[in-house]
Structure formats: C-alpha cells, structure tokens
Amino acid sequence: MELQLSNLCPFNLDFTLSCGQAFRWDKRGEWWYGVVREKVFKIRQSGNKLEFENADISFAKDYFGLRDDLPEIFSHITKDKHIKATVKKFKGLRILRQDPWECLISYICATYKNIPAIRQMLFNLSKKFGDKTVFDGLDFYTFPTPAKLAEVNMKELAECGLGYRARYISETAKMVHENGFRLEDLRKTSYEKARKEMLDFLGVGLKAADCVLLFSSGKLEAFPVDVWIKRIIIKHYTSHFPTEFIMKISSKSSLTNSEYERLNLFGRRYFGNYAGYAQEYLYHFERTQC
C-alpha cells in the first residue's frame, strides 16, 4: 500500500515511533516493524510518501493520527517560545491511536520503569503468551489477549520480569475479560468520564490513565504529567505557579494526586484542547536534549 501525504499534512514516522508513546516498534534498515491487530505492520517513509504492508489506508491514517489537523493544532498550542522551539524541531510527530488493551498494559508496566525496561517486559509478555508470526524471516509475537492474561497464573506472569506489576496486570486482565469491558468504546466517552473509568483498574493511577487515553483513545486534551513534564514546568513555566508550590514539588521526586492534578490542569488550561500534543512535543524535546 502507498499513501501520498500533502504538504499540509506534516508527518514524521521516525519521531512518531521513537518518542516513547509506543513500545513494540523496531526499525530495521529503512523499515519499521510492529505487530498491530494480530499482523506485522511494516512501514517506511520517504518524503511525503508512506509505503506499508498488512494494513489498509484507512487504518494507517487512523493509527498514525494522520487525520489530526496538525497545522491547526500547532496554532492552538504554540503559546510561547519554548513550545514553539519543540514544534519546530519535531514537526510531524503525531499522537498514535494504539490498541487500547495493549496500551493499558504498557502503561501499567511503565510505572517506575524506564523505556528499555518497559520494552523488555512487553516483549517477554508477548513472547510467552502471544502467538508467534514469522515475517520477512523475523520472529514477531502478537500481544496476548485479555482472556489469555486473565487465565495464566501469577508465577508465569512474574517470569516476565514484571515485579509487583504482575498482580496489577492479572487483575486488570480479569476485569476486562470477565466484565467484558469494551476499551474500544473509550473513544466515544468524554475525557472526564473515561478517566474515572480507567482509575478503577488496579495499577492505573492518574498518569497511566492520561497516557492510555491520549495514546490509544484520541483524547488529545489529556496531559500526562511524568517526571520529565514536572522538570519542564519547573524549568520553563514556574511563573504560572506560586513559588512555594514549585519549591515543594522540586524538593521531592514523586507527586501527590493533588499536585498531579494541579500540574495537569495547568497544562490543559494553558495549552487548550490539544494539550496532549503539547505534552508529547515538550517531552520528546526534553528527553533528547542531553
């Protein structure tokens, strides 16, 4: 399949897949490989042209957020010099619409872990409980279904190096499987309502909920606050908060829920309805500055 993008539709595949929103994509040569919807999705970009296998045009547009009006989004979020610099540097980075189930488990794994470790945990889970597919002579594994993860025992889960997260994943899988929770429907639910529902999953707090809603369900107003966003706020946006508050969050590594909500609300009010895009540009910029 081939998809020709217009100049009004900036897209950068490398930025989009390597910025840390998705964990199961790999680049080999010019091609990116990822397992999406039980199939190996293979894609490469040259200029405005996208070439891919194992997906149709409509799905590719949805998955890579190609229906987001980036120029319009930029006009909303570029409120100051710093965010402008990030947009200039990473123009074309888009928010994905990942599979919500895989995304949910990914961000349960992500708590208190770094990206290589998250990738390792998800690989272990897929290799152990997913289905193997061979493509271009390479081995790939589908992401295990809720039913599968609900039935396996804790010992086997723990062998994936999940630590205390094994229980959270098991409980979440059971909740999704047994209650028939339709994660795909979160797309049609309001951000506020969807966020409340997500918090019922064990192992999902405010930050993980915001990530899942942003990276899988198109809630572009979500503004996940992690240590990097906290640092960015302390570095560039102190003037929006009282000094005591900045001192307080600077002095300790973790955030209380109320501190989280305060930073989150700032992001959503300041950057507007596309705060999630601002978040991801700020995040990727900060992480690559070193």
Added chain:
DNA sequence: CAAGTGCCTTTATC
C-alpha cells in the same frame, strides 16, 4: 568496586 540514585508511579497504610 560498593552503594546510592533514578526510572514516563501506584498502592497500601496510617
């Protein structure tokens, strides 16, 4: 080289 710190935090408990 050992020990401490940090990691896209959340839960449990007080």
Added chain:
DNA sequence: AGATAAAGGCACT
C-alpha cells in the same frame, strides 16, 4: 486530605 513506605531490577554514577 496528606504523608510515607514499599515495590523488582537494571543502568548509571
């Protein structure tokens, strides 16, 4: 409500 400890393990200093 808000503070505090614990959680696995690895990379880095």
